[in-house]
Amino acid sequence: MKLKAVRGTKDIFGDDAVKYDYIVETAKKIFTSYGYSRIITPIFEETSLFKRGIGEGTDIVEKEMYTFLDKGERSVTLRPEGTASIVRSYLEHKVYGKEDSTKYFYHGPMFRYERPQAGRYREFNQIGVEAIGGNSPILDAETISMGYKLLEALGLEELEVQINSVGGNASRVKYRQKLVDFLSDKKDVLCEDCKTRYYKNPLRVLDCKNQNCQDITKDAPNLVDSLSIEENEHYSEVKKYLEVFGVNYSENPRLVRGLDYYSNTVFEIVTNKLGAQGTVLAGGRYDGLLKTIGDKDIPAVGFAAGIERIMLLLGDNVKKETPKVYIAWLGDEVKEYAFKVAETLRKSYINSYIEFDEKSMRAHMKKADKLGINFAVIIGTEEMESGKVLLKNLAEREQESLGVEEVAEKLSK
Numbered sequence: 001m002k003l004k005a006v007r008g009t010k011d012i013f014g015d016d017a018v019k020y021d022y023i024v025e026t027a028k029k030i031f032t033s034y035g036y037s038r039i040i041t042p043i044f045e046e047t048s049l050f051k052r053g054i055g056e057g058t059d060i061v062e063k064e065m066y067t068f069l070d071k072g073e074r075s076v077t078l079r080p081e082g083t084a085s086i087v088r089s090y091l092e093h094k095v096y097g098k099e100d101s102t103k104y105f106y107h108g109p110m111f112r113y114e115r116p117q118a119g120r121y122r123e124f125n126q127i128g129v130e131a132i133g134g135n136s137p138i139l140d141a142e143t144i145s146m147g148y149k150l151l152e153a154l155g156l157e158e159l160e161v162q163i164n165s166v167g168g169n170a171s172r173v174k175y176r177q178k179l180v181d182f183l184s185d186k187k188d189v190l191c192e193d194c195k196t197r198y199y200k201n202p203l204r205v206l207d208c209k210n211q212n213c214q215d216i217t218k219d220a221p222n223l224v225d226s227l228s229i230e231e232n233e234h235y236s237e238v239k240k241y242l243e244v245f246g247v248n249y250s251e252n253p254r255l256v257r258g259l260d261y262y263s264n265t266v267f268e269i270v271t272n273k274l275g276a277q278g279t280v281l282a283g284g285r286y287d288g289l290l291k292t293i294g295d296k297d298i299p300a301v302g303f304a305a306g307i308e309r310i311m312l313l314l315g316d317n318v319k320k321e322t323p324k325v326y327i328a329w330l331g332d333e334v335k336e337y338a339f340k341v342a343e344t345l346r347k348s349y350i351n352s353y354i355e356f357d358e359k360s361m362r363a364h365m366k367k368a369d370k371l372g373i374n375f376a377v378i379i380g381t382e383e384m385e386s387g388k389v390l391l392k393n394l395a396e397r398e399q400e401s402l403g404v405e406e407v408a409e410k411l412s413k
Contacts, residue, residue, distance in 0.1 A: 008114070008122025010308070015318075020125070022318045023154060024107050026128045030150045031105040034142070036129055039104040041085040047075040049379070053084035053293050055260060064112040078111035082304060083214035083261070083286065086130050091294035101133035107307070121308060128304035129284070135236045135299035138347045140265040140285055141241035147281045147303050148247050156271070156313050157279065161247055164255035165235040166203070167227045169288065170254035176202055186216050191225070206254045219296075223252040231264060238265050243297060257282065261289040265301065273313060280313065281305035323353035324411055326373045330380045330406045337384045341377060341404050348408035352377075367392060377407060 005011055012020055047067050054061050065408075066078040079085055086104055089095075095102050108129040114122060129146070131139055144161060151159055166172060179202050183190070187198045191210040198205060206217055225237065242249050249267075257266045266284035283303025290298040325345065329338035338354060345352045353371060356366070361378075368376055378390040378399070391407050392399035402410070 006122075009119055010123075015312060016192050018321060019196055019314050019318050020307060022309050023091040023307055023314075024127065026153050027105065027150055029059040030146060030153060031129055034103070034146055036103040036105040036131075038253065039089065040105050040108070041079070041089055041106070041392070042320070043083070043109065044076045044078050045085055045088065046226075047077040049084050049088055049293065050077055050080060053087065053289060054081065060106070060112060064114055066111045066113060080110055080112045082106050082108075082110065082126060082128050083130060083289070083302060085292050087290055087300070089295060090132055091290065096133065096298055099133070101131065103129070103131045103175050105129045118312065118362060120306075125307040126304045127307060128302060128320065130300060130302035133298055134301070135287065136235035137265070138241050140234075140238045141245060141247075142304060143283070143301050144238075144242060144249075144265075144267050145245040145247050145265075147283070150305070151281060151310075154314065155317050156280070156310070158271055158273065161242075161249040161267065162252040162255055162270060163238070163242075163249050163265065164252050165224055165227060165231060165238075165264050166256055166262055166266055166284075167223065167231045168263050171226050171228055171231060172203065174222075175221070175223045178221045178226065179203065179205070182220050183217075190216065203256045207256050217254070223256070224253065234264055257284055261286040261292065263287045266316060267303070271321060278307055321351070322372045323351040324373070325350060325375045325377055325407075326364070326368035326371065327352055327354040327377045327379065328361065328368070329358075330361060330378070332358060334379050334381055334384045336357055338379045341379060341389060344404045345377075345408055345411070348412060350408055350411050365394070375411060 009375050022411060047065070049062055050065060061162065065080050070076050086106065088104065105128065108125060109123055110126050111123055114120060116122060129143065131143060144163070147306060148159070148161055155279070166312070167175070172267070180198070183198055183202065183205065187195060189212070190205065191208065194205045194208050194210070194213050206212060206220065208214065224232070224235065239249070255266055256269060260312050262284045264285045264287065268279045268282040270278040271280055276374050281303055283301070285301040287299040290296045290300065326339055327342050329335055342352045342354045353373065359367070365376070374393065374395045376392045376394055378392055383389050388401050388403050389407060391402050391410065
C-alpha cells in the first residue's frame with residue numbers, strides 16, 4: 001500500500017519551509033513594531049464556539065468544518081479560523097479586566113473541507129492579528145495599513161486594497177430587506193448556493209464568485225446607502241486615515257466577507273496573480289462578536305492571511321538561508337579540534353557547516369561552492385597547534401590567520 005498525504009494537505013519542507021519561516025519572521029517583526037504580542041490557542045475547540053461566533057448560516061459552519069465526537073461524546077471542531085478561539089481565550093482569562101486594549105498576533109494551521117486548488121488546502125496555515133478593545137476608525141485604517149506593509153515587506157507586488165462598510169445590525173437589517181426585494185424576481189436564476197443564501201443570508205449573494213450571480217447583482221443597491229450617520233462618519237474617517245498612512249484603496253460595494261461577525265469596516269487585499277481566488281489578506285471590524293460569545297460589549301478589529309497563498313506569490317524571490325562559514329579540516333588528527341571550533345562558532349550563532357568525513361582541500365572547496373558559502377575556516381595541524389584558524393573569503397580570495405573568537409566577531413558583523 002502506497003502511503004501519501006491526505007488530499008487537501010501538504011508537506012512543507014526544503015525551499016517551501018524557508019519561505020514559510022521567512023513569512024512568519026517578517027510578520028513577527030511588523031506586528032511587534034505595532035505593539036502586538038503572540039497568542040497560541042488550541043487547534044480544536046467546542047463546536048458551539050464556531051457556530052455562535054462564525055454564524056450557522058455561513059458556508060464554513062454548514063459545509064466546511066471538521067467536526068467530530070471525542071471519546072467523551074463531546075462535539076469538537078478543528079478550528080476553521082483564528083478569531084473565535086482568540087476571543088474565547090480573551091474572555092475566559094478575563095483579559096479585559098487587566099488592560100484597556102489588547103493586541104495579539106498568531107500563526108498556525110486551520111482546517112476547512114474545501115475543494116483543494118492552487119494556494120487553497122483543507123489544512124492550511126494562517127497569520128493574523130486581533131486588536132481587542134478599541135473602536136477608533138484610525139485603528140481600522142492602521143490595521144489595514146499594517147497588513148499592506150506586511151505584504152510589501154515580503155516583496156509582493158500588484159496588490160489592491162479594497163474596502164467597504166457593512167454597518168451595524170440595524171443597518172444590515174434595513175439593507176437586507178432592500179436586497180431581498182431586489183433579488184425577489186431573480187432568485188430562481190441564482191446558483192444553487194445563492195438560492196439557499198437568499199433565504200438564510202442574502203448578503204452573501206453579493207460575495208458569490210459565480211459570474212452569473214455577479215451579473216445579476218451588479219445593479220443591486222449599495223450597502224453604504226443604508227448606513228447610519230455615525231457609521232458613515234466612521235467609514236469616512238477610515239478612508240481619511242488610509243490616505244494619511246499612504247495606502248491607496250478602492251471601494252468595493254460587493255465586499256461583505258464570508259463570516260457573520262463582521263461590522264462596519266471590512267477589507268481585502270487582492271492580487272490578479274492567483275486567478276479567481278485572488279484574496280491574499282482580509283479582515284475587518286467585529287464589534288458584536290464578544291457580546292455574541294461572552295456577553296461583553298467590547299469592540300475589535302483584525303485580519304488573517306493564508307501563508308500558502310503568500311508562498312505561491314513569493315516564487316523564487318526568497319533565497320535559502322545557507323551556512324555563513326564552511327569548516328574545512330585536513331587530517332584526522334585535527335578532526336576533534338575542528339568540531340570544537342564549529343561548536344564555538346555556533347555558540348555565537350554563526351551558521352557553520354562541517355563534514356564528518358575527511359576530504360581533500362579541493363573537495364572541501366567544491367562543496368563550499370555548491371552550498372553557496374562565501375567564507376571558509378581552514379584547519380590543519382599548524383592551525384591546531386597555534387590555536388588559530390585560517391579565515392578565507394572565497395569570493396575575494398583573501399585569507400588571514402585569526403583566533404576562533406576573532407572569527408566569530410568578524411562573521412557576526
